[in-house]
Amino acid sequence: MKKIFTVFFFFFLTSVLCQKVELKKVTDSSQVFKGDIAGIPITIQLHFAGIADCSLYQYFVDGWYYYDKYQKKIPLTGIYDYGKLSLYNFGSHQKPNSKKLKEKITSPQTVEKANEIIQSLSPKEYIIFNQSDTRENIIHGNFYLDKKVQPAKLFTGNDMIYRYNNYLILPHHKNINTFDFINQHGGNELISYTSGETGNRVLLYFEHSSNLNACGRCGASEGEKGYRVLYFTKDWNYKNYEEFLIESCLENIYDTAKTKSGDQQKLQYKIKKSDSTPAHTLTVDIKNASVVKSK
Structure with a gap:
């Protein structure tokens, strides 16, 4: 019985460790x-x-x-x-x-x-x-x-030499670089990740410059800030992502009000009307790696 429990625990531990997600930043x-x-x-x-x-x-x-x-x-x-x-x-x-x-x-x-x-x-x-x-x-x-x-x-689709790489290290020996499918600014931080019936989710917080051209519009600003939810299949194949801004020079989003829940697992942001969106509320659920936008 002890051997059976040991074997079961080993495979359980292996399964848990295989689900680990990491983010590594490498500037090339x-x-x-x-x-x-x-x-x-x-x-x-x-x-x-x-x-x-x-x-x-x-x-x-x-x-x-x-x-x-x-x-x-x-x-x-x-x-x-x-x-x-x-x-x-x-x-x-x-x-x-x-x-x-x-x-x-x-x-x-x-x-x-x-x-x-x-x-x-x-x-x-x-x-x-x-x-x-x-x-x-x-x-x-x-x-x-x-x-x-x-x-x-x-033999490449991108000949940029200076790159802000943010590598997401995923289960099943998979990894993706946000440089390739989100933008070239980097600045992502891994907040949480979770699995559900429809697949897996990863929650990122980001802060990065508004414009890599410091002489252009918003080049000298404090930057873009917000959250991204990345969606994956059950096998950790990437599907798509959603982006939620809480501060932006490009979209003229400022003076956002932030509150926290008692257990610190939920954050709420009151976003004022901007150039492109009406006033709304963002609820960030850290435990469930999700963001809900509401009026």
Whole structure:
């Protein structure tokens, strides 16, 4: 009987531990991309090398690329500009011209003229990848060398180098990154999670900047704050999420009143009328990992 109880307890404990959910924050400042030039496989490694002015959508990158067959690294410097990735090799003048590039490009206006400025530095070769509007995980571009143009590709749907990753570690060896399906701002905190007849739920609280461009609208604000409820199947396959703002520069939501229940398991927020929503109440149930919106 003791053996049976021990075995039962082991499987019960294993089942409980398998249901654990965690959130890990990892800020990436470098990326490795696979791609090709004229059908020949290449590898590119790039790292964040500073902001041109005030936007995390516009910044310098440094790194290298090589043809996979030879693996001889060719140095690169360039600019990430709202998804457009421009990479340059200046041959024997790589270091001084890379420095001149960063000295000449100091604002969004000069970023727009980057190619003109860089051409005056006589690059030996360069690769331009344009922002992809397609849903396929390929970013198309061109490779330029000795007045010849060859097609180039990156085998990814996102060529952003600086990333605020928030990884949700889920049961059954599954994990998802909020960077990929919510937004690029990160700032999530795991509050609770629960299971029900229709599936599983995860409750997140978030605080993040309103705009990664500090010069743009709400760029200098305290940010967006609120809750997200993520919905999963019983097997922890992601379905969708809902977002509930309690403070927002973008939506003009301020002066929210907050109250707590006696057991601290329920929070209530009185949201005033905003630019896009009427006045309403949010009830956050921490124990059940849910948020209810009411008038």
